[in-house]
Amino acid sequence: MFTIGQLSEQTGVKVPTIRYYEETGLLPAPDRTAGNQRRYDAAGLERLSFIRHARDLGFSIDAISGLIALQGHPDQSCKAANDIACAQLADARAKIKKLKALEKELNRIAKGCDGQGVSENCYVLASLSDHALCEDDH
Amino acid sequence: MFTIGQLSEQTGVKVPTIRYYEETGLLPAPDRTAGNQRRYDAAGLERLSFIRHARDLGFSIDAISGLIALQGHPDQSCKAANDIACAQLADARAKIKKLKALEKELNRIAKGCDGQGVSENCYVLASLSDHALCEDDH
DNA sequence: TCTTGAACCTCTAGTCACTAGAGCCATTAC
DNA sequence: GTAATGGCTCTAGTGACTAGAGGTTCAAGA
Numbered sequence: 001m002f003t004i005g006q007l008s009e010q011t012g013v014k015v016p017t018i019r020y021y022e023e024t025g026l027l028p029a030p031d032r033t034a035g036n037q038r039r040y041d042a043a044g045l046e047r048l049s050f051i052r053h054a055r056d057l058g059f060s061i062d063a064i065s066g067l068i069a070l071q072g073h074p075d076q077s078c079k080a081a082n083d084i085a086c087a088q089l090a091d092a093r094a095k096i097k098k099l100k101a102l103e104k105e106l107n108r109i110a111k112g113c114d115g116q117g118v119s120e121n122c123y124v125l126a127s128l129s130d131h132a133l134c135e136d137d138h
Numbered sequence: 139m140f141t142i143g144q145l146s147e148q149t150g151v152k153v154p155t156i157r158y159y160e161e162t163g164l165l166p167a168p169d170r171t172a173g174n175q176r177r178y179d180a181a182g183l184e185r186l187s188f189i190r191h192a193r194d195l196g197f198s199i200d201a202i203s204g205l206i207a208l209q210g211h212p213d214q215s216c217k218a219a220n221d222i223a224c225a226q227l228a229d230a231r232a233k234i235k236k237l238k239a240l241e242k243e244l245n246r247i248a249k250g251c252d253g254q255g256v257s258e259n260c261y262v263l264a265s266l267s268d269h270a271l272c273e274d275d276h
Numbered sequence: 277t278c279t280t281g282a283a284c285c286t287c288t289a290g291t292c293a294c295t296a297g298a299g300c301c302a303t304t305a306c
Numbered sequence: 307g308t309a310a311t312g313g314c315t316c317t318a319g320t321g322a323c324t325a326g327a328g329g330t331t332c333a334a335g336a
Contacts, residue, residue, distance in 0.1 A: 035302045037313055050267050057240055071263055081262040085248030092241045102195055103230045110223035124219040125209055128192050173331045175284055
């Protein structure tokens with residue numbers, strides 16, 4: 001049995017966050033001691049590790065709830081779980097695409113970020129004032 | 139003079155968001171009609187366009203406040219504005235890096251996202267349960 | 277001039293995924 | 307027994323908006 005602090009240490013999820021997950025129903029409420037403190041077992045640890053991992057991969061709490069619900073239904077879970085993961089992948093790709101466009105734009109606007117000298121004329125404020133100076137749409 | 143709706147249409151910023159920007163001090167409070175409705179001039183339009191553009195590039199409200207404060211001080215503004223933009227660039231690059239790692243991981247976990255058939259064994263839930271199956275740290 | 281309907285106003289509360297703090301209680305080691 | 311550490315609940319705050327209620331103003335047509 002683990003205390004909430006031990007669970008936190010093992011999973012890397014902060015203590016208030018664990019309580020928050022319980023409050024939202026993502027993590028089942030564990031047993032309590034006579035003194036009302038939470039005590040977790042291996043199943044709790046596994047569940048939290050799952051959540052942690054999925055959050056790291058950018059899944060929303062909602063999506064994780066969906067995945068957890070699927071774990072009890074091995075018959076239909078594969079396709080549904082895959083759909084959720086695919087949606088997540090598409091989301092990540094869209095974000096990368098957008099960020100790359102922004103990186104390009106910022107790289108053009110900001111000078112001297114890589115240790116070179118700063119240019120004489122101040123381009124940053126002018127660029128931000130006038131969208132027409134941009135190379136890409138965004 | 140523009141109504142808040144016209145300003146919204148011209149800049150692409152939603153009406154409640156414009157009011158929110160005013161509330162937080164990012165956008166100066168404009169004149170009002172006798173009936174208490176906001177009326178904006180060209181300066182207001184320009185300021186909001188600046189904000190919109192900077193938000194599009196991922197600048198935080200705080201950073202934008204900083205940039206706006208600099209616009210009145212052409213002497214020292216260039217270096218400071220550049221610093222803010224460089225920080226933003228570094229931030230964008232860090233996000234891209236992280237997202238690419240996630241993309242790789244998701245691509246490995248999720249199968250058949252690109253229209254191919256779904257694999258027989260359900261890998262998604264297993265992968266999310268067991269971090270040890272991951273190729274990269276994250 | 278009157279009426280209608282769209283657009284405007286303020287205010288409160290909700291979103292997401294936590295995070296911070298106050299004030300109190302339980303456990304554990306010495 | 308006592309002190310340190312860690313746990314408990316509850317409320318409120320974060321950022322950048324978004325939604326909704328309930329009321330007012332404006333501009334155009336009859």
